[in-house]
Amino acid sequence: MAPLKDTPLAQITTADLTNLVLRPMVEAGRSPNTIRNVFSVMSGVWKMAVELGVVGGENPASKVKRPKIDNQRDRFFTKAEAAKLLSILKDNSIDTHDVALLSLFSGLRIGECLALTWADVNLKEGRMFVKDTKNKRNRHAYITAEIREVLNRRHQGQSKTDRILGRGKLQHFATSIRSHFNQAVNDLGLNDGIIDRRQKLVFHFLRHTFASWLVQMGKPLYTVSRLMGHSSIKMTERYAHLAPETQRAAAMGLEGILSDS
Secondary structure, eight states: OOOOOGGGGOOOOHHHIIIIIIIHHHHTTHHHHHHHHHHHHHHHHHHHHHHHHHHSSSSSGGOOOOOOOOOOOOOOOOHHHHHHHHHHHHOHHHHHHHHHHHHHHHHHHHHHHHBGGGGGGGGTEEEEOOOOOOTTTTTEEEHHHHHHHHHHHHSSSSTSSBBBOOOOHHHHHHHHHHHHHHEEEHHTTHHHHHHHGGSSSOOTTHHHHHHHHHHTTTTOOHHHHHHTOOSSSHHGGGGGGOHHHHHHHHTTTHHHTTTTT
């Protein structure tokens, strides 16, 4: 087979890209993300060539089976880590502390936290209405004693349309929150020695911790899924390994069930 560099662009096939690009990269141990980036560049080059009239037809890179990226994160905050983090945030940035606490105790994404208005809060019933979510499914989050303290402290006669957390543009405020959060994590050394980016503690891990703690407590995956606003129970099943004793207890509940028959 001729080297790819000697093949005219218009004659390159999906088989060429699979055998001469994909396979060697996989054998060399390149990461799925790197491989996908390479093929994204190739697709861009082909698109530009089509626009210039150099080639025509279907992009050969589009049919190459690219490796999937496993973004599953097994790490989450321990109770001690969460307590230390909230303590340092309270001293350094009360806004970041309040957003972080809300996410940790409700499972809300940072955007969902910052979008909440006072009209979304029902203190009497102890719940918050979460709307315009990532997967377009509205849901309720529930007000723990920790969240109630934050809401009571922040409520100073604002109108119903005012946001509970943050000022100005959501994106800018979210960037500031993440910056303060990352600084606190670094100050505590929580990511020291962690090489895999998927295991580095970032703001989103607060939501991940919410789910992980609930599963460890034996809460049903379906319940956790609804609280997280997952579009599919499959997204929640990645937490199943955190409750082996719960599964064991469920199975052992059948022990002796026929003895009284």
